[in-house]
Amino acid sequence: MIGAGFAGLSAATHLAINNFSVTLLEKNDSPGGRARKFESQGFTFDMGPSWYWMPDVFEDYFSHFGKKPTDYYELIRLDPSYSVIYGKDDVLDIPANLNEFKARLEEIEPGAAVQLDKFLAQAKYKYQVGIHDLVKRPSRSLMEFASLALVKDVMRMDIFQSMSSHVRKFFKSDKIIRLMEFPVLFLGGTAGNIPALYSLMNYADIALGTWYPKGGMHEIIKGMVALAEEKGVKIQYNAEVEEIEIEQGEAKRIRLTTGEKIRTDVVIAGADYHHVDKHLVNPKYSNYSEEYWDKRVLAPSSLIFYLGIGKKLTNLRHHNLFFDEPLAPHADAIYTNPRWPEAPLFYACVPSVTDGMVAPANMENLFLLIPLAPDLEDSEEMREKYYEMIMDRMEEITGQEIRSHVVFKRSYALSDFKADYHAYKGNAYGLANTLKQTALLKPSLKNKKVSNLFYTGQLTVPGPGVPPSLISGYVVAKEVIRENS
Numbered sequence: 202m203i204g205a206g207f208a209g210l211s212a213a214t215h216l217a218i219n220n221f222s223v224t225l226l227e228k229n230d231s232p233g234g235r236a237r238k239f240e241s242q243g244f245t246f247d248m249g250p251s252w253y254w255m256p257d258v259f260e261d262y263f264s265h266f267g268k269k270p271t272d273y274y275e276l277i278r279l280d281p282s283y284s285v286i287y288g289k290d291d292v293l294d295i296p297a298n299l300n301e302f303k304a305r306l307e308e309i310e311p312g313a314a315v316q317l318d319k320f321l322a323q324a325k326y327k328y329q330v331g332i333h334d335l336v337k338r339p340s341r342s343l344m345e346f347a348s349l350a351l352v353k354d355v356m357r358m359d360i361f362q363s364m365s366s367h368v369r370k371f372f373k374s375d376k377i378i379r380l381m382e383f384p385v386l387f388l389g390g391t392a393g394n395i396p397a398l399y400s401l402m403n404y405a406d407i408a409l410g411t412w413y414p415k416g417g418m419h420e421i422i423k424g425m426v427a428l429a430e431e432k433g434v435k436i437q438y439n440a441e442v443e444e445i446e447i448e449q450g451e452a453k454r455i456r457l458t459t460g461e462k463i464r465t466d467v468v469i470a471g472a473d474y475h476h477v478d479k480h481l482v483n484p485k486y487s488n489y490s491e492e493y494w495d496k497r498v499l500a501p502s503s504l505i506f507y508l509g510i511g512k513k514l515t516n517l518r519h520h521n522l523f524f525d526e527p528l529a530p531h532a533d534a535i536y537t538n539p540r541w542p543e544a545p546l547f548y549a550c551v552p553s554v555t556d557g558m559v560a561p562a563n564m565e566n567l568f569l570l571i572p573l574a575p576d577l578e579d580s581e582e583m584r585e586k587y588y589e590m591i592m593d594r595m596e597e598i599t600g601q602e603i604r605s606h607v608v609f610k611r612s613y614a615l616s617d618f619k620a621d622y623h624a625y626k627g628n629a630y631g632l633a634n635t636l637k638q639t640a641l642l643k644p645s646l647k648n649k650k651v652s653n654l655f656y657t658g659q660l661t662v663p664g665p666g667v668p669p670s671l672i673s674g675y676v677v678a679k680e681v682i683r684e685n686s
């Protein structure tokens with residue numbers, strides 16, 4: 202196994218309980234991949250994911266091993282779930298309680314509560330079929346989707362309509378539309394190019410809630426590592442794979458950058474797909490051409506700031522979406538005419554609002570994220586320019602000085618994603634879930650020319666995000682088990 206991210210850990214543990222002897226090779230000195238953490242000056246920063254959605258997927262994962270998430274971490278449901286900042290004195294807190302949420306919508310657009318019920322009824326159906334069935338299919342053959350019941354379901358799943366037009370059938374208010382379109386940003390696209398199937402994300406958001414594992418998102422990784430090791434997975438850190446040695450269409454050995462060679466019967470690569478396909482195998486065994494990869498719609502990269510603030514902040518919740526600028530020009534800068542955006546939307550996470558463990562007393566842990574097009578030129582000057590830009594806005598909108606209280610600061614962007622994870626074009630979240638990159642149209646989880654080389658993670662099925670990565674590991678493990686029994 203290559204890569205100790207969510208997908209690699211999931212695949213490894215599923216194989217281990219099926220009597221495979223599994224060694225997991227990780228290039229970095231700690232597990233988690235994009236969900237690593239670091240500590241400095243008493244602050245604990247989650248490096249990547251911060252939204253814990255779809256708690257049932259985590260329950261499902263641990264239940265495969267006779268466990269529960271709470272065996273490893275304590276979960277807190279956030280209330281408000283998050284805050285949407287449309288401008289100064291124009292802030293919408295999203296209550297965890299559904300009736301309160303409806304009341305809030307009704308204040309913005311009379312009739313929206315009834316519309317929400319209809320919208321959510323469809324979204325719930327999509328969630329149940331999508332998350333509990335469709336995403337668990339390996340998507341290697343059309344026949345997997347050929348049963349009559351499923352064809353009927355697929356039609357109800359709204360695959361051929363965009364989220365953007367779907368949402369507008371229910372709501373008129375620009376504020377509500379932006380709110381309903383926000384969750385698809387997690388899928389690496391915009392409401393215009395993401396199928397309405399993914400209103401299932403609204404069900405996850407509104408009905409299932411936003412949760413937080415005490416100690417931070419990395420606690421999930423800690424739990425998964427403990428479980429993997431309990432089941433017999435051997436994890437080697439600082440073990441960067443340089444080549445998968447293939448003979449006559451079969452992967453035989455894995456060579457590390459140290460020169461060490463490890464004999465193998467099956468390889469599952471949880472590292473970025475493009476890196477494996479283009480750099481770890483002899484080009485004659487690549488699954489896809491460089492042109493194919495270049496044409497994929499990647500999910501965005503990000504510019505991130507991890508900040509330690511030497512005082513308590515006001516007017517900020519745990520999750521804060523700064524929607525005080527229009528989305529369209531920012532989306533254009535990510536997808537259509539890639540460039541550094543003129544006036545980006547951004548996200549601020551302050552986990553210390555909920556959890557005193559992630560910052561010293563009377564201080565705040567502040568994570569700022571600006572989504573960016575992949576493959577942009579990344580420089581210190583640009584990072585600083587955007588730091589000042591979003592700090593100006595945040596200070597003005599929340600009515601307080603923040604910059605002058607920064608006691609710790611680290612930035613992270615495209616070049617770091619490339620250096621740390623071999624991320625193709627410096628992507629943060631893998632491949633976007635556009636219609637043309639769904640199910641069978643995603644890079645395949647198996648190599649077509651190498652009989653025992655499989656792929657998992659956010660660039661193959663089912664897609665980006667923590668829950669899909671967990672499922673990806675499960676799906677690939679099932680395929681390996683099926684082919685080897």
Ligand SMILES: Cc1cc2nc3c(=O)[nH]c(=O)nc-3n(C[C@H](O)[C@H](O)[C@H](O)COP(=O)(O)OP(=O)(O)OC[C@H]3O[C@@H](n4cnc5c(N)ncnc54)[C@H](O)[C@@H]3O)c2cc1C
Binds near residue numbers: 209229249631
């Ligand atoms: C900034 C950010 C915010 C996010 N926010 C959220 C969120 O709030 N909620 C959510 O659900 N999802 C979120 N995501 C997405 C989610 O974190 C990812 O989809 C998920 O973690 C991907 O897991 P993975 O196992 O596919 O890949 P990775 O985590 O990238 O794991 C791949 C592993 O392979 C290793 N590797 C690479 N090359 C080699 C090699 N040659 N040899 C050995 N090892 C190698 C890497 O070091 C890495 O550990 C976010 C992602 C980012 C980056």
